[in-house]
C-alpha cells in the first residue's frame with residue numbers, strides 16, 4: 137500500500153467510518169440522520185477510491201454489502217463453542233417446574249426469586265458471527281449445533297449486522313449469536329416483487345429468510361430484506377466479561393448490534409408469566425413473526441453452575457405460543473348460500489387446535505381460491521389462524537394425499553333449491569339464480585327483513601326464522617303477517633305467551649318508514665344510507681319502482697351497479713307481488729313530501745361529534761337524514777355544519793380551522809324543534 141497517498145488513505149478510512157455510522161443509524165437504530173441521496177453520494181466516493189486503488193477494498197468495506205462472486209458451494213464450519221438448543225415449555229405448569237428445578241439445583245429457597253431475561257423468540261434462522269479484533273471474519277448457520285455452513289459472504293450483505301464493531305472496548309475475539317429474519321413488511325414487498333416478475337411467491341417469512349441465506353450468489357442475498365437480532369455471545373476472549381446476560385445484551389447493543397426492544401429483565405417466575413401475557417397480546421402488532429418467548433437465567437455465574445443436559449442449557453427455556461399453523465384433514469366441502477344467492481364453499485375439517493382455539497371450519501372463499509389451492513377432499517391441509525383473523529387453508533400437503541382423494545367440484549346447481557348456479561363474467565362470486573324461490577335465500581332475506589335497522593321485528597331471531605321456513609309455515613316475508621298463534625305454539629321453545637309477543641311485534645312493525653322499508657327489501661347493494669337517499673329523492677315507493685335507470689343514476693351515491701340492481705329487483709314480478717302482499721297486510725309508512733321546504737338540508741353534509749345528551753346519535757342522524765342531509769363521519773371542506781356535543785375533540789378543531797358552522801347541542805335541538813311541522 138506504499139503507493140497510496142496518505143491523504144487518500146485517511147479520506148478512505150473516514151468515508152468507511154461515516155458510511156458504517158449512517159448504516160448503523162438507519163438499520164439498527166431505525167433513526168437515519170441523512171437523506172438516502174447523501175448516503176449514496178458517500179458510497180460513490182468510497183467506490184471511486186476503491187476503483188482507483190483496488191488493493192484498498194477490504195472485506196469490511198461498506199461497498200461489499202452488495203454481494204460478490206457466486207460460490208460453488210458452502211463449506212462446513214465447526215462451532216468452537218457448540219450452539220445449544222432449547223427445551224420447550226407449553227404451559228404455566230411447565231414454567232413453574234423449570235423455575236423449581238433451577239432453585240433445587242442451586243439449593244435456593246422456594247420463595248427466592250431468580251432474575252430472568254425474557255426475550256421474544258424470533259421465528260427465523262439462528263446464526264453465529266465471529267469478530268476478530270472487531271472485524272467480522274465469519275458467519276455460519278447453526279446447522280446441527282456443532283457443524284454449520286459458512287455463509288460469511290451472505291451475512292456481509294445484511295445491513296443490520298456490523299462489519300466492524302463500534303467503539304473500542306470490545307473483546308479481541310467475539311462470537312455473536314442471533315436470529316436472522318425478514319420482517320412482515322419486507323416479506324410483503326418481496327412477494328409483490330416476485331409476483332410482478334412472474335416468480336413464485338414465498339410461503340412465509342421464515343422460508344424466505346432461510347432461502348435467502350442459502351443463496352450461492354450473494355448478490356441475490358443482498359436484494360433480500362434480511363435483518364438480525366443478536367441474542368447471546370458464544371466465544372469470548374477479553375480481559376473481563378460482564379456478570380449477567382442482561383449486561384451482555386447491553387454490550388452487544390453498544391458494539392452495534394440490533395437488540396429486540398421488548399427484551400426485559402424480571403424477578404421471579406410470576407413476572408415471567410405476566411410477560412408472557414403481555415407479549416401474547418402484542419404478538420399480532422409486531423412486524424416480525426415470533427413463536428414464543430425465551431427465558432434465560434441472567435446471572436452468568438449461575439448459568440455456569442447449572443450447566444446443560446444433552447444439548448440444551450438448564451438455565452434457559454422456550455415457552456411456545458399456541459401454533460398458528462397446524463395440519464389436519466379436509467373432511468368435506470359444503471356450499472352455503474347467502475341472501476344474495478352467493479354460493480360460498482366452506483371446508484369441514486377434522487377439529488384441530490390452532491392459534492389458541494379449536495377450528496373445525498374454514499372458508500374457501502370462491503371457486504378461484506379452490507383452484508389456486510388445488511385441494512381435494514381427504515387431503516391433509518395446513519390451517520392457519522393468526523390473531524382474530526378467520527381460519528384459512530394455506531395449502532394441501534401433497535406428499536400426504538391419500539389414494540381416492542376427491543377433487544372439489546363447484547356445484548352447477550344450488551345445493552338448497554337446485555336452481556342453476558351462475559357466475560357473471562368478471563365476478564369471482566358464483567350465485568344461485570333461484571332468488572326467493574331458494575330456501576336459503578328466503579331465510580336470509582327474512583332475517584334481513586326482520587333485523588333491527590330494517591323492520592325491527594323484536595323476537596324474530598335467526599333460529600326461529602330457520603324453523604319457520606323449515607316447517608313450511610312461511611315462504612316469504614309477506615307470510616310473516618299471516619302467522620297465527622296456533623301455528624306457533626308447540627314450536628321449539630314457543631309457549632302461548634311468547635307466541636303472542638312475537639305476533640305483537642310483527643304487528644307493531646307494520647308501521648315503518650319508507651327508508652327502512654326500502655332497506656328491508658334486501659335489494660343488492662342497497663344499504664341503510666342508500667334506502668334513505670332513495671326515499672329522500674323519490675318520496676314514495678311508487679316513484680322508486682317506476683324510476684328509469686337514468687333517473688336513479690342522478691341520485692347522489694347511486695352508481696351504475698346499484699342502479700342496475702334496483703331496476704332488476706323491481707322488474708321481478710315475484711318481488712312486486714310480495715310488496716303488494718305486504719301492503720295488503722297493513723305495512724305502511726308516510727310518504728316524503730317532495731317540496732323543497734320539507735327537505736331543508738338537501739345537498740348538505742353534516743357531522744355529529746361528541747356525545748349528545750338529549751338524544752341518541754342514531755336519532756340525531758335519522759332526523760338530519762329525513763331533512764335531506766347526508767351525515768358523514770369526518771369533517772372536510774365539503775362539510776356544511778357540525779354538531780359539537782360535549783366531549784367533541786379533533787373534529788371540532790378541524791371544523792374551527794376550516795371555519796365551518798358549528799352548532800352546540802342546544803342550538804341543534806332548537807333548530808330541530810323549529811323545523812318540526
Ligand code: D41
Pocket residue numbers: 219220221222255256257258259260262278315367368430432449452
Ligand atoms: O429469538 C430466538 N429465536 C432465540 C433463540 C433467542 N432469543 N435466544 C436463544 N437463546 C439460545 C441459547 C439460550 C441456547 C443461547 C435462541 C436459541 N438459543 C436457539 N435458537 C435456535 C436454537 C437455539
